[in-house]
Amino acid sequence: MKKAFFMLTTLAGLAYADDSVAQKLQYPATKKVEQTDNYHGTAVQDPYRWLENDTSAETKAWVKEQNKVTQAYLEKIPYRAAFKKRLEELANYPKYSSPFRAGEYYFFSKNDGLQNQSVYYVQKGLNGTPEVFLDPNKMSEKGTVSVGFAGISHDNKYIAYNISSAGSDWSEMHIKEVATGKELPDVLKFVKFSGASFNKDGLYYSRYPEPKKGTELSGQNQYHSVYFHKLGDAQEKDRLIYEDKENPLRYHSAGVTEDLHFLSLSKSQGTDGNETWVMDLTNTENRFKPILRGFETTSSVVDNEGGMILLYTNADAPNYKLVLVDPNNPARENWKTIIPEKGELLQGVSTAGEYLLATYLKNVSTKVYQLKRDGSLVREIALPSLGNASGFGGYKDDKQVFYSFTSFTYPPSIFKYDLATGKSEVFRKSEVKFNPDDFVVKQEFIPSKDGTKVPVFIVHKKGLQLDGKRPTLLYAYGGFNINLEAGFSALRVALLENDAVYVQANLRGGGEFGETWHRAGMKEKKQNVFDDFIACAEWLQANNYTSKEHLAIQGGSNGGLLIGAVMTQRPDLYKVCFPAVGVLDMLRFQKFTVGWGWVDEYGSSDNASDFPYLYKYSPLHNVKPAAYPATMVLTADHDDRVVPAHSFKFISTLQAAQQGENPVLIRIETDAGHGAGTALSKAIVQAADVYSFLFFSTKSPVKY
Numbered sequence: 001m002k003k004a005f006f007m008l009t010t011l012a013g014l015a016y017a018d019d020s021v022a023q024k025l026q027y028p029a030t031k032k033v034e035q036t037d038n039y040h041g042t043a044v045q046d047p048y049r050w051l052e053n054d055t056s057a058e059t060k061a062w063v064k065e066q067n068k069v070t071q072a073y074l075e076k077i078p079y080r081a082a083f084k085k086r087l088e089e090l091a092n093y094p095k096y097s098s099p100f101r102a103g104e105y106y107f108f109s110k111n112d113g114l115q116n117q118s119v120y121y122v123q124k125g126l127n128g129t130p131e132v133f134l135d136p137n138k139m140s141e142k143g144t145v146s147v148g149f150a151g152i153s154h155d156n157k158y159i160a161y162n163i164s165s166a167g168s169d170w171s172e173m174h175i176k177e178v179a180t181g182k183e184l185p186d187v188l189k190f191v192k193f194s195g196a197s198f199n200k201d202g203l204y205y206s207r208y209p210e211p212k213k214g215t216e217l218s219g220q221n222q223y224h225s226v227y228f229h230k231l232g233d234a235q236e237k238d239r240l241i242y243e244d245k246e247n248p249l250r251y252h253s254a255g256v257t258e259d260l261h262f263l264s265l266s267k268s269q270g271t272d273g274n275e276t277w278v279m280d281l282t283n284t285e286n287r288f289k290p291i292l293r294g295f296e297t298t299s300s301v302v303d304n305e306g307g308m309i310l311l312y313t314n315a316d317a318p319n320y321k322l323v324l325v326d327p328n329n330p331a332r333e334n335w336k337t338i339i340p341e342k343g344e345l346l347q348g349v350s351t352a353g354e355y356l357l358a359t360y361l362k363n364v365s366t367k368v369y370q371l372k373r374d375g376s377l378v379r380e381i382a383l384p385s386l387g388n389a390s391g392f393g394g395y396k397d398d399k400q401v402f403y404s405f406t407s408f409t410y411p412p413s414i415f416k417y418d419l420a421t422g423k424s425e426v427f428r429k430s431e432v433k434f435n436p437d438d439f440v441v442k443q444e445f446i447p448s449k450d451g452t453k454v455p456v457f458i459v460h461k462k463g464l465q466l467d468g469k470r471p472t473l474l475y476a477y478g479g480f481n482i483n484l485e486a487g488f489s490a491l492r493v494a495l496l497e498n499d500a501v502y503v504q505a506n507l508r509g510g511g512e513f514g515e516t517w518h519r520a521g522m523k524e525k526k527q528n529v530f531d532d533f534i535a536c537a538e539w540l541q542a543n544n545y546t547s548k549e550h551l552a553i554q555g556g557s558n559g560g561l562l563i564g565a566v567m568t569q570r571p572d573l574y575k576v577c578f579p580a581v582g583v584l585d586m587l588r589f590q591k592f593t594v595g596w597g598w599v600d601e602y603g604s605s606d607n608a609s610d611f612p613y614l615y616k617y618s619p620l621h622n623v624k625p626a627a628y629p630a631t632m633v634l635t636a637d638h639d640d641r642v643v644p645a646h647s648f649k650f651i652s653t654l655q656a657a658q659q660g661e662n663p664v665l666i667r668i669e670t671d672a673g674h675g676a677g678t679a680l681s682k683a684i685v686q687a688a689d690v691y692s693f694l695f696f697s698t699k700s701p702v703k704y
Helices: 057-075 080-091 490-496 515-520 527-543 558-569 595-602 611-617 647-658 680-697
Strands: 035-037 042-045 100-102 103-109 119-124 131-134 145-152 156-166 169-179 183-191 198-201 202-207 223-230 238-243 250-255 263-266 275-280 288-292 297-304 308-313 321-326 336-339 344-350 355-362 364-373 377-383 390-391 400-407 410-418 424-426 441-449 453-461 472-476 501-505 552-557 578-580 630-636 664-669
Touching: 035 377, 042 490, 057 647, 057 680, 080 275, 080 490, 103 250, 103 263, 145 198, 156 202, 183 202, 183 515, 198 250, 198 424, 198 527, 223 250, 238 250, 250 355, 263 297, 275 297, 288 297, 288 308, 321 410, 336 355, 355 611, 364 390, 441 527, 453 490, 453 527, 472 527, 472 558, 490 501, 501 527, 527 552, 552 558, 552 680, 558 578, 558 647, 578 680, 630 680, 647 664
Parallel strands: 472 501, 472 552, 552 578, 578 630, 630 664
Antiparallel strands: 035 042, 100 103, 103 119, 119 131, 145 156, 156 169, 169 183, 198 202, 202 223, 223 238, 250 263, 263 275, 275 288, 297 308, 308 321, 321 336, 344 355, 355 364, 364 377, 390 400, 400 410, 410 424, 441 453, 453 501
16 A cells, blocks of 8 residues: 655654553453363363354453553553654555556546545546546445455446455455446345456356354355356346365355356365366356366466466476466376476466566566567566566457556556557656655575575665664564565655664565475474574674564564464564464364365364474464563454454463563454455554554654
8 A cells, every 4th residue: 555755854852662651561350261172182271262252242341351451551652643643644645556447448446545445436548537436435434344346247348346344354246337337236245255257147256155143253164156146136046156065165266268268167275276177168068177186286277378278387386387278188298388487486477468478576576577478578577676566467459558566665656568569657656755765675685593595675764873772673474375575655654764674574484486485384394484583583683773672573364373473482582572363373273264274374283293283383372471572462353364362362361471561462453354455544543553562662762
């Protein structure tokens, strides 16, 4: 998200932490129950099991009391309000998305500045007058309803979009006419993790059965199935296209190729690996045929090329490749390689005009190449600098495509790229007031415990004295094959202008260096991720960026697990910890909502071979009486991906075990979820709380 930056005026003085605030806290009394589980012969107590019932009156009362303590503590920090005001200033500028085309119409989103949700606009032609197409801000008083486009019909007449409330993964799918904006009566419920792929008179989408009342945000999701919805019909008439009764915990998604020739089906039993099948829609036989079976590899259909499938895959290619597959003869020995595997990660391949556009990641920076359909090179696309570019997709009749580019000191800007000439021109430049020359970006490669070089980005003000006392925020993720790339955040400027250092580490478990890098941080090798992070923290202190009294660490979701693990393994190494929406109970995560989908990444306590290593690092089960860093656990009441019970149980255990003077608090956001679709106003308040807590806990000066 783009934010604004204004140069600081001369300030009369600096605000420092008031030690009188940091007094021994009285935490809410949290009852314990007798609950012992037997895991393959090991007895494990779970005294806060009752907090897993997030809808009970008792849990709601506990949440209220915990928030009361946290807010009372934060309210005493003298510069908290100033941080909020500054962050509002930084965020208050127009933010645009790249446009995308539907026939002669173009769509884009825009946030005027401090709107809770971006508004979607449509215009006829690139020079047309924009008109509001969808305004999520009018769908709720608090701005907690978010909207995302799901798909466009092949005749460009209709657009499908998903509506989500309070950050939940559940959504409703609606449909509008592109030219008129008229809303169709069609409403598709119980949709989760699904786009819309149109085919003639209807669309394919994925949904779950209706959940039992009271379990919507915590119950395990089963039987994700593909349906075809004919426009104008009631949802009850939707035709079941694919289900798997024997494997209720698998995900299924479907997509139609641009020429309507094939319907592809992706089957996955978790977040790692999938099977790809296709159905020939021109054949009355109408059945799926396997293209690539088994869940040891990842693949996706890019396009249809003369009755052949263009397949993006890491089969026999950890850094991915693009191959041409005959759906009637799909054995690997018959594949034709179009884009061979290289030393760098092939992040993805899109099509536009008569070309392929291949995006690579080299040392965590984007490289993009324009290729002919046979894979031969046309040119490398010149990008403004080292950073992160995304977009480039289009249709076969496109002459141009759009992409966005950003880096730590390059606010997101949108470019128009001419496929014939290879020239890029600025389409929309960010209006944020920010001078990149005021800041320094470095990339270091830090040796981990076993010698593996871990790349980190370091950002700070130019000329900043590195005296070992700089407040430093170390952020990482390290999992699920996800790349943590360079990106601009104006909210982060509030850190940097207060002489802090921001560090972003690319740990094993991510996808920055392909599947080999990913698998080095999975399952029984998950400790590598924690070792990488600890090595980065030690290096920052050894190289005089910061000290253990000034180092804060942060991560969300799988990154929340990371922070929970490293703070229980090395509580002496940090001053402040922010585990956000984290997977903190590694023995029971698979029992809630879509947690079962992470078994491929983590393993499962249900398996005797996996239990020992999960139990060894599970944050909840490794809290021991000790002096822990100042901690603020972050979660939300509508998080139905990583249910808040993880955070509830973890903070209860931590508060009981804390033997030091540092506060250990939990901040529970209301009407919010895992992060996506969060109202901007809520994001600003949370950032103000995080930054205030960080500077206060490290006793660092603030220029507000």
